[in-house]
Amino acid sequence: MNELLQKSPEEMAGLQFSCSCGKTHSIDIKGVRIGSNILSDIRNYLKEFEKGTLLFIADSNTYEAGGREVESILSEDFKLEKVIFPNPHLHPDEEALGQLQGAMNSNIKAIVVVGSGTLNDLVRYLSYETKIPYVVVCTAPSMDGYASMVSPLITKGVKVTYDAVYPYSIIADLSIMKEAPFHMLHAGLGDIVGKYSALADWKLANILHGEYYCEITAQLVEKAVQQCVDSASGIMARSPESIRSIIEGLILSGMCIGMTGSSRPASGEEHLLSHTWEMLGLIRKQETHLHGNQVGIGTEIILHIYQYLLTLDIDKVYADGKFRSFTREKWEQNIKSLFGNVAPQIIQKKAPFINFTAAKREKAAQHIVQKWDELKTNVFLTMPSPISYLKMMEEAGSKLTPLDLKLDRESFRLSLLTAKEIRQRFGVMQILEDLGILEETVERITDFYYS
């Protein structure tokens, strides 16, 4: 099985194997092509649809970055219908999706999207809904959605992860991607290093709640992270090797979501923080940073939490018994204070997963205490320190800090407290809450940045 770890994403496309985790993993992507000046290869990946009509999707920026060239290559063999979004700051919401749904018709045999984050999230879902395959031409190595099978979309103001499909093929032209703005290159790095935290949450859920876990998938993601960290310092020189490492890592990470049928290997509390900040931006009509940039910020915060966990005397934490003073009223109030009108739907979905009774809280805390050494050895101690993380990000040229989120102190504090409530998924913040020390830990971190 270890030979899998040696394979590039190009070699992994189309693989199917039965795994020691008990699942049969399949990567239903016809082809992945990564290289320089390779746009004309797109024809090879669309042969099946020759002479048919394609829906060509881009935005005004991605059209200039490579879209125009792709359009001219495709127009030799295909009839094209087009949607070019004039606004490159698109949100993955009902309005944008509606525009794409309106452009679909029975003549369209395949979709070609030229772009990165939001465009991919939208088209991946559109393809799932219409069963029309799509080919993506990546314009920036900025997020891990290129090979993903889920789509995070905003519905009624809440970021929800929907089932979606793998792309039919992925064309990643390094000569285009290396020219992407630096903040997009840093976003790709941020989305990848976020896997430290995602994998940790996954392992925590496995140890504490027996949640399904695949060792091979985790190792693949770890490999992707390591490859990117090793080449982070080449980003500011736009080194093609660094860009290749990042896009390979991002594609691999997306494949791992499909392999396990869940975003677990690629998304943990750091992603929930990013989703929360994005939702706040929408509610407050304020600009936010790119997904991956925010994931990078979230990761820094989560690494501080792991460092703090290592300093705890767990017997004393249990003896203090703060988990006994948790109340549903306070829990709901925090969500309402941050999310306003959107709060009721978050509360309704999450409440069944929270331990409100004294007996359940006692049991949850005891369980964590029993497993503490195992958690420490297998998770807490495996995490990089915040200092080494920041050094690596600095070498990559990324200087964002939590203060760049431009949140007031109270909103920042509440976002750390409540980000976990937007999903029904176990992670490190739930451990803190189950021990009754979430508020004080969040207070410490908030003080660290805001004093």
Ligand SMILES: [Zn+2]
């Ligand atoms: Zn497996």
Ligand SMILES: [Zn+2]
């Ligand atoms: Zn992500």
